[in-house]
Amino acid sequence: MSTQQPSRGFSLEFFPPRTDAGRKRFGKVVQKLAPLSPSFVSVTFGAGGSTREGSYQTASEIVRTTELEVTPHLSCIGSTVDQIAAQLETYRTIGVRRVVALRGDVPEDEPNLPKAFDYANELVAYIRQFGGFEISVACYPEFHPEASDPNTDIDNFVRKVEAGADEAITQYFYSNDAYYRFVDAVRARGVDIPIVPGLMPMTDFKQVARFSQFCGADIPRFVRMRMEALGEDPKGQKELGIELATRQAEELLSQGAPGVHFYTLNRSEPTLRIWSNLGLPRAEARPRAAGPRPQPIH
């Protein structure tokens, strides 16, 4: 990786819990992770109706109960332009200052959802014009599963930056070389925003292997074989996953990566342990003080 990147950011990603029990567990996970004082915590967006509501409820609950900066994800698929405007307005009212702008995917069981825009670059341009938000976007060091070829995929990423993205978060990957090459390629195209690597600790191998097929993340043979050799040993897989993720993040940071975005899968232990292994600072737990709600940004 050739060029120095701007200051470091360490963020965490959650998904909206779907059941009452899940919500209870999730509250505890957030309280355990809050003392890490990440740059922000992001909340994924599901295009279907109930999951869309879940994203807002989860984000607003974190705003209400902690001092964490909350960054909701928004996608073109699953909303009309008017709904996106309403979501942005609501988020602005509760003090949200950053969103992750995505195209999203059409869910198999809901093929006819509204689509505010065709591609994420259009959503970025819309949010930029709306005003009041910093914008993160997604990028793919191993290229998007639908990409026809690497250069076209990079062209499409550059469109999002030119439309006004402030930061990019990568899809998770296990080959750091893919990240270094991607960063070099986009720096050569004049992109100077931080490209924060997404880290997915492989603590449940079957789950990650299944998802990796869908999202195009390559699992190196040596990792696959070591994981498979552990068989049905969840503790062994967790330990190996944490060790591998620690080493991966250490190397990325030593090579100048501007931070790490942790895909937490709503679990606290892997993130807490990797954070500590990396020697990253922690703050004291800071529940949100009682008082006026955060002011909207104008």
Ligand SMILES: Cc1cc2nc3c(=O)[nH]c(=O)nc-3n(C[C@H](O)[C@H](O)[C@H](O)COP(=O)(O)OP(=O)(O)OC[C@H]3O[C@@H](n4cnc5c(N)ncnc54)[C@H](O)[C@@H]3O)c2cc1C
């Ligand atoms: C950090 C991160 C967070 C995510 N969070 C969520 C989430 O919360 N909810 C969710 O549903 N999904 C999420 N995803 C998955 C994401 O929605 C999918 O990968 C989706 O298929 C692409 O979204 P995108 O924003 O990258 O799309 P885009 O940047 O629009 O790209 C999608 C595809 O279209 C091509 N393309 C882009 N622009 C153009 C153009 N103008 N003309 C022609 N082709 C173009 C690209 O090369 C790519 O192949 C996330 C992914 C990442 C990496």
